[in-house]
Amino acid sequence: MERAAVCVKDLVVSYGSLIAVDHLSFEVKTGEVYGLLGPNGAGKSSTIKVLVGVLEPRSGSVTVFDTPLAEEVTVKSQIGYVPEEVALLDALTPREFLEFTSSIRRLDRDTANSRLGKLVSAFELTPHFDTPIAALSMGNKQKVAIIAALLHEPPLLVLDEPLIGLDARSSRILKELVVYQARKGGAVIFSTHIMEIAEKLCTRVGIINKGKIVGEGTVDDLRRLVRKAEGSLEDVFLKVTEQEAGIDEVIKGLEEG
């Protein structure tokens, strides 16, 4: 049976006088892959950071599986998070970093190792397992963050631009894992700029612009909303975020040099 995995109500996030998220509300149910889309600086990452407990909101309420964010440990134990900026502990090796995160998550050694073996092999991280994270490529750092997010089999995955830097194979595996996560009754919040991926992967999408949800639903719902039944999600996105106007002129201007 479906239940609310995440419930965000009237969320406000500000940095000084700048309002990054402005009375935002949405809900994600179990079995859903919810795509969070929006132009740069729209407030996607700020919303995600509040969900995972990295950022304090100014106001509003957030619950994860009916538990308010104030119960930090309970909420954070149910989330696997891949941040947009992969800033891990660079001095550590992936082995040491995963030992740290699995210690904090109090994972049983055998269970952790059985799952870790599969993940490390799937993402082909074995040769880099004892290399300091500082010396890894961006894609391999991303893989470490993904493995850390999946290792404890959380019911909620929060992925902020997780495909950046990943090779085709790892990208494919992650996408399959995202679908599997929803199929087995978990939930996924997936932020991306790549419309094609959102279109294929997400059950529903929420488009944020200037800190507010400006469109929400399945891709078909959104097409109906902007009366572009034939258009791609990219067309819909540009329309609802009011970014469509002037693109042709800009391109023409650039081509003319």
Next chain:
Amino acid sequence: MRFSELWRISGVVYKEIAFQSIFSLRSGGLLPSKTGTDVRKLIGNAQSSTILSKILMSFSIVMFAFMTLSSTTFRETGMISLSLSIVGNVSVFLAILLFLLVIMGLQVTTSFFASDVITSLNALPLASRDVSFISLLCFARIFDLPLLVAIISFPLAYLLFTGSVAGGLVVLLGICVTEVFALALTTALAKFFYSRIAGAAGGSAWKTLMRMALMLVWVIPIFGVYIVMNFWREIAYFFMSLTQTTLSASYAVLMIYPFSYGYLASQVTVTEGVDFVSQFIAAASGAGYFVLALGALTWTERAIRNVGSVGAISSGRSVVRDTRISPQGRLAGVIRKDLRVASRSPSYASFLLLPAFQTAILAFSFSAFSNVGFGETLGILMGMSSITILLPPMLFSIEGLSSAYARSLPLTKRTLILAKAMLAAVTYIISLVVLLACTLYLQKSIFFILAYGGIHFFSVTAAAMIESLLLVTMFWKSGFAIGNIYTRLTTYIVILIPGAIVAFAPVLGAILLAVFVSNLDFVLLWFATAALLEFAVAAFLVGRSEGSKLDR
């Protein structure tokens, strides 16, 4: 490209490297607040902190220049001759200058090697010759003011105190050689750090221990400057006495840097009692060190010019036997992570190693006393705890290294407080063990150290808990960005003063009681009661901080 343009670009690169050095490699990107004003403020703070550090270093150089040479003029004339005094004081100053320059430049130079800033210049339409020259100019900017101040101040002070132009010129040569040695040593240590420590693979406890041991090489200048600045008079007298022993010992000393230059300066300043053999040995050694300095300069230049073209961080990839991990409890997980990070970071490692090292040095002052009693013990305990209470802010700054990620983990305030306080407490215990070992070696009584040192453990732990509690209360919501902890003086005042009060109050109380009440049993009773009371209050406050049923 014109020199002025290259100099301007090197200034931009230097600012970025200094910023990265202060915010410990890329953690500037993790600052909690995104508003332009806050980031600009932090960048401004980093810049002023860099300038302030250079000014303070230059001030220290001038101060030591005048302090060491003033003791030449105001020496006890019956005890030491003028020439011996010059040998000792010039040599000590050169040693101080060497260590000061290395310690000042090491942090930024390691960031210089780690940073990709120079490498990123290769993507711009600049000739590779210009990029390597920018690299060199940028390195020069790390040291510019202190190098200039040393070259001017010490020969000037020498001229003022001795009136010898020729002596001043010899001293100038000694300073130039010392500065080149300092630049080469800084470069070598920074390169060593990245090839053997930062890039070292493997995560076993043994390898962590080995990295800590290797880190000792990196922190030698820190200890060196500590020893020379605290014991410069003793060192000067020690070498003066060496030159007065046998002739062969005297010749051997003259061959050692920096005494060759000290002796040469004294010989051209004080012309009485000329010893041609000694002069020849000192002059030949001085010339030898000059040639060595030229070689060191060429090597340094090549190493610095190559920063942009050769990756400085060794990937350190090793054969991976398996991918098994050993998760532990939350508390152990945080402590193990802190130790692993510290074992790869010289600045963190030096904080953990300094208390034990300082204790060992202070303990050897016991040799001057017939016995180690109440006063000596409390004095050394004050010294030990004053260094230990600096640990919690440093340990919390480790949390700032990846605060944007670590905050998403199910950690509680209590776990974090206990982990940091336990590490500080263990550091104190190690210092205490070192103190006991040194005292036993010197064949002195260990009763007072065992009794007062053991009880003082509770005060030091309470101080660490209070500091950690304050840090968590201040930064839990905004995140432990390093910028918060290191660029705000108020943080230090708010954190360290309560910590110092908790650590020192029982000691000061015991000293006052001992003055007014002669019964030392009563003093010990007060000391134990105060320490246990502090510990109980701190434990109660930490216990009240937010935890969770899941938190163990």
